Amino acid sequence: MKKSVNKTNPRLTSLIVMLKDASRTHEAKIWREIAKRLDSPRQNYAEVNISKIRRYANEGETILVPGKVLGSGLLDLPVKVAALNFSESAVSKITGADGTCMTIEELVRDNPTGSRVRILR
Template structure:
């Protein structure tokens, strides 16, 4: 049986970056995100804005190991890091005074992984 590997070079590089950041900064959050991204893409998270609004507080950083979808209303300004965003999700996050970023950007700005909430 052939072992499936990721064909998207961005995912392979991101997983390697996350594992390296986990080792060098002793941050288990990056190891957990790398483990979730190594799974098949059908198992990646798809999180709607209403779930982010329900679990995240004002000014908090949320990471989604998958895609953020625009269903729902975001009432507070939160920083959201994910693999992908829908166009409506980007608009709604920015209108709520939040920020959208890639997981790569979050690892660069917060290598220790402090105060990050994982949603799936």
């Protein structure tokens, strides 16, 4: 029998519900995939460094990290990054390169169809 574990973080549970709802209403499979990844155990969350964002980011895209963005590496490209959490050094490096840091909730509100979004993990 599968053990049922509920998330205790109220922000995370409301985010998962919001992502599933956005996936249904806007027919965007990206939000269902992100909800599935956030519903998994926390040890499976993505931890992405700035250097990886620099390597895979293209002009005009938004980078989505279903986990935490860490500050190792250099960033010289202005990118929009949405994530569950950011380290302090990651925020300073992204904003220092004229980029923006946003939550996943803000990204869903700004881009409900999920177009031009790249998922990194």
